[in-house]
Amino acid sequence: MSVQVENLEKNMAKLTIEVPAEELEKALEKAYQKQKKNISVPGFRKGKVPRAMVEKMYGPAVFYEDAVNSLVPEEYSKAAEESKLDIVSRPEINVEQIEKGKAFIFTATVAVKPEVTLGEYKGLEVAKADTTVTDEEVEAELKKEQEKNARTINVEDRPAADGDTVTLDFEGSVDGVPFDGGAGKDYPLTLGSHSFIPGFEEQLVGAALEEEKEVNVTFPEDYQAEELAGKAAVFKCTIHKIEAKELPALDDDFAKDVSEFDTLDEYKKEIKDNLTKKKEEQAKTEKENAVVDKAVENATMEIPEAMIDTQVENMVDDFARRIQSQGLSMEQYMQFTGATVDSLKEQMKPQAVKRIESRLVLEKVAEAENIQISDEKLDEELAKMAEMYKMELDKFKELVGEYEKEQMKKDLAVQEAVTLMADSAKEA
Structure with a gap:
């Protein structure tokens, strides 16, 4: 050859x-x-x-x-x-x-990989994120935990209310003619969840058990089933069951049940500490993203269209694998959303360009700063991965080829470049 x-x-x-x-x-x-x-x-x-x-x-x-x-x-x-x-x-x-x-x-x-000319990438000015945790945020988190620990009770002495979960039969028609997918039996629906088309759930509030309720709605103009888009429909609904959440009292007993603490005040402090840590991590990520974005703005490069096309195709393949792991094929996704492969590619193209630009700039920064990843550093990363997969380090190393190790070194060098840029940034 x-x-x-x-x-x-x-x-x-x-x-x-x-x-x-x-x-x-x-x-x-x-x-x-x-x-x-x-x-x-x-x-x-x-x-x-x-x-x-x-x-x-x-x-x-x-x-x-x-x-x-x-x-x-x-x-x-x-x-x-x-x-x-x-x-x-x-x-x-x-x-x-x-x-x-x-x-x-x-x-x-x-x-072929384009040449990058770096502009300023150190000492860049970025906005300082606020990591303060308010009492309202603590209460909101407490409320979520309260909701998670609520118990469900059957309701028989009142009509359906917002927030209730009802079990109902329904049959929909347009101009008196039933349509495909418009009927259901013993369907569980949480009122206020906005799972159905606008106006449907609101009209069930106040409906009594076994009462036939007529719900009048209009399908959105952009509804996925084109034959129904923009059309008025009537649903005949009968609620067979109403369930409501009963929330536990927010007291020391609640704190003991859901945490390792004896008092509600101690539990609230733990919530606040966790929220602060989460905000600080988020602020770190936002700062890193901001400095990378600015470094990309300051750099010059000419990205070939074929490189973008390949990145887009890889992203579509990744997306297909993700939804397949959730039990949905690409064909089903296209059917449900009305999307096409071409529209999906067009939607992903801006993100593909951003990924390419960021990676190219960060690789160039790593080169300019002579960032080298030692074998010891690589071994540390391999040890973390082996632990994550619950494997012995030596056996895990046998599965990782030389090409994968080189890619890992490049990834680690890129991350060190991000850290270097973020550490030198000025927060205003």
Whole structure:
């Protein structure tokens, strides 16, 4: 394999990769062996047709596609390494020559890491965050804990009220005609949760058990089911069950039940200390984000579009994995939200650009400040990860390859660059 590199405009490069004819022949034979069991030709048993006969009948190009799919990933990987380019995008592949008995030639157009010119990145001025915790915030946190420890009671002596959870049957219609998805039986609904379309839950406040209640609503103009958007609907509802929360008293007994403290005052102090710590951590993150944003504003770079496209595609893949872990496929997500892959990519593009700019600037700062991560520092990080995954350090290290270790060192260097910039910043 040989590779020629042509530098293009806007941080792009084209690799012309030539694979010897012998390697192409091996790939064609491999493609034939893969496909022959499915090939039928009169006069031959299925799977026993000679390759020469297949190529004579269907043309020599019959195995080209499989051969290309087999050759390109491996040969591109070798060429990318040999080129010494810092490639930051997926390749755009074009076949230039494929012919039996000749060298296989293809090109790979890629984005290369752009050069960054740093501006000011130390001593930057950022706003000072307020980390004061008010009594109201402590009371709000206490109220959340009270809500978590509430017990649910059945209500039979009054109508439904805001905040109650009701179990109801409902059937909706538009112009007197029922519509798909408009009916439910024994459906649990918390009034005031805004789970249903605007106006629905409010009209159930005051409804009595087993009373048939007519609810009149209008679907929003941007409703996901286009055939219902903007239309008036009538729902016939019957509440079969009303449940309310009974809150515990906020006293010393409550503090003993939900914490390690004996008095409510001690528990409140603990809440305040935790909120202060949380605010301080949030302030640290906001400060770091602010200095990075300013350093990016002060820097200059030209990001190739292919690099952005690759980042967006990676973000979409990550998003798909996250929702899949929650039991939802991308197809279902698109159906429920009305989104498309293209609209999702467009939505993610600004964040993709920001991530790229931030990373490039921070890597350049680490380089300018000669931030080096020692093997000892890397071992500390590996030890933390091994503990997190509840594995022995030596066994965990066996699972981490050299490439992953280098990436971890880069990530640690970037984080040290952030710390350096934040520590030197002036808070106003």
